[in-house]
Amino acid sequence: MATTTNPITEQNSPATPHKAGFVNIIGKPNVGKSTLMNAMIGERLSIISSKAQTTRHRIMGMLNGDNFQIIYSDTPGIMEPAYELHKAMMNFVDTSLEDADIVLLVTDLFDEPNAAELAKKLKKVQAPIFLLINKIDLTSQEKVNEKMLFWQENLGKEVTIKEIIPVSALQNFNITRIFDLILEYLPENPAYYSKEDFTDKPERFFVAEMVREQIFANYTKEIPYCCEVVVTDFKEDENIIRIRCEILVERASQKGILIGQKGEKLKKVGTVARKNMENFFNKKVFLEQHVKVEPDWRNKRNLLEKFGYAG
Ligand SMILES: Nc1nc2c(ncn2[C@@H]2O[C@H](COP(=O)(O)OP(=O)(O)OP(=O)(O)O)[C@@H](O)[C@H]2O)c(=O)[nH]1
Ligand SMILES: [Mg+2]
Known part of the structure; x- marks a missing residue:
């Protein structure tokens, strides 16, 4: 019936x-x-x-x-x-x-x-x-x-x-x-964001975080804490995303540790981070990493603001 x-x-x-x-x-x-x-x-x-x-x-x-x-x-x-x-x-x-x-x-x-x-x-x-x-x-x-x-x-x-x-x-x-x-x-309210959204952060943020996660996983002592990752390029084509990021450290000695002998250590960071990005975006990723010394960035307000630590 x-x-x-x-x-x-x-x-x-x-x-x-x-x-x-x-x-x-x-x-x-x-x-x-x-x-x-x-x-x-x-x-x-x-x-x-x-x-x-x-x-x-x-x-x-x-x-x-x-x-x-x-x-x-x-x-x-x-x-x-x-x-x-x-x-x-x-x-x-x-x-x-x-x-x-x-x-x-x-x-x-x-x-x-x-x-x-x-x-x-x-x-x-x-x-x-x-x-x-x-x-x-x-x-x-x-x-x-x-x-x-x-x-x-x-x-x-x-x-x-x-x-x-x-x-x-x-x-x-x-x-x-x-x-x-x-x-x-939870209070009765209409939705604050589009129901299609799943985060407030842009794609670049997650890219930087995935590199930082591998730095936390692969280095000890002060290295994870003195590093900041900045995505300087993010270009998405039909089949591939090309990403360039800079990893900032505070001293030249830290740069050496981060890169490792013949670049092996940093390569390991990049390989795993790239795979995680490919899973996240469901697309092939080409990842370029550059290490830069930025003395005392953790205490420089203008830089912190630039990196999204304001407010
Ligand atoms: N055994 C066990 N480990 C857990 C559990 N939840 C988290 N962990 C581990 O605890 C560690 C810290 O987890 P996070 O989620 O990064 O902790 P957090 O509170 O976000 O840390 P911060 O971002 O540093 O403040 C990781 O090694 C996790 O795998 C749990 O329920 N059981
Ligand atoms: Mg946490």
């Missing part, structure tokens, strides 16, 4: 309201904020490394549905600034606390929490806060319970926390639970 629709009940049934808002992910360095955002949106948008201070910008990743638009923001890890660069990074965190509709405060099992310091930052926050204890795949239920209790008794007394949720961003544990809570608490 063919089903007929009843125009009256159709008209009268309350349409599901459209929800949209900003879900900002904050926390100490290395706790897994970027891994979490990628898990929430199902895309490898933010770069990840085992070293602290990988993320330097506020990176938005959007998840669009018929009745919702969730705009996640991955942010740099909260720390004491030692350079102008860090100050700019912490500004990204502060604005993320101000414009959030929901805050996901990420901690992990190893985070040595200074709850009082965190409480000071969070007291001004109007948005509902969820505290996530990440990396629970690495420990026992008992230890997780201890951590949950710790946060409840310390931070929970100073700040209203909606819920403490154990997670494993790496293994997708409790990701659906967080998603459900977000949909519940």
Whole structure:
């Protein structure tokens, strides 16, 4: 039997309201904020490394549905600034606390929490806060319970926390639970961005990040921290994208380390970064890398602004 629709009940049934808002992910360095955002949106948008201070910008990743638009923001890890660069990074965190509709405060099992310091930052926050204890795949239920209790008794007394949720961003544990809570608490709003969009950042940004990710993966000590990657050319043809980027270091000695004997080390960086770009853009990529010395760039405001660290 063919089903007929009843125009009256159709008209009268309350349409599901459209929800949209900003879900900002904050926390100490290395706790897994970027891994979490990628898990929430199902895309490898933010770069990840085992070293602290990988993320330097506020990176938005959007998840669009018929009745919702969730705009996640991955942010740099909260720390004491030692350079102008860090100050700019912490500004990204502060604005993320101000414009959030929901805050996901990420901690992990190893985070040595200074709850009082965190409480000071969070007291001004109007948005509902969820505290996530990440990396629970690495420990026992008992230890997780201890951590949950710790946060409840310390931070929970100073700040209203909606819920403490154990997670494993790496293994997708409790990701659906967080998603459900977000949909519940997200305000009713029309979409802020086109539903076709999945990020606020341009393609060049991700190119630079993919090179930086390989620098984090392949070098130790100060090298990952003294490097900045700038894309100077991005030309897309039908079959290939031709990219030229400059890697800035602060001293000539760092340039030598970065390039390595016969250029082998930098070549390794470029090979993996290029493959990741090809996956990201679904196109062949030709990547050219140049290393340049730019003394003390981390403290030069004009350069930082040029590299997108303003505001
Ligand atoms: N075992 C385990 N490792 C995780 C989990 N989530 C993240 N990691 C690892 O933790 C490290 C840091 O992850 P990131 O996502 O880069 O951390 P972050 O908080 O964004 O770090 P910054 O950008 O430096 O502030 C990486 O080696 C991740 O693979 C998890 O659930 N379990
Ligand atoms: Mg990160």
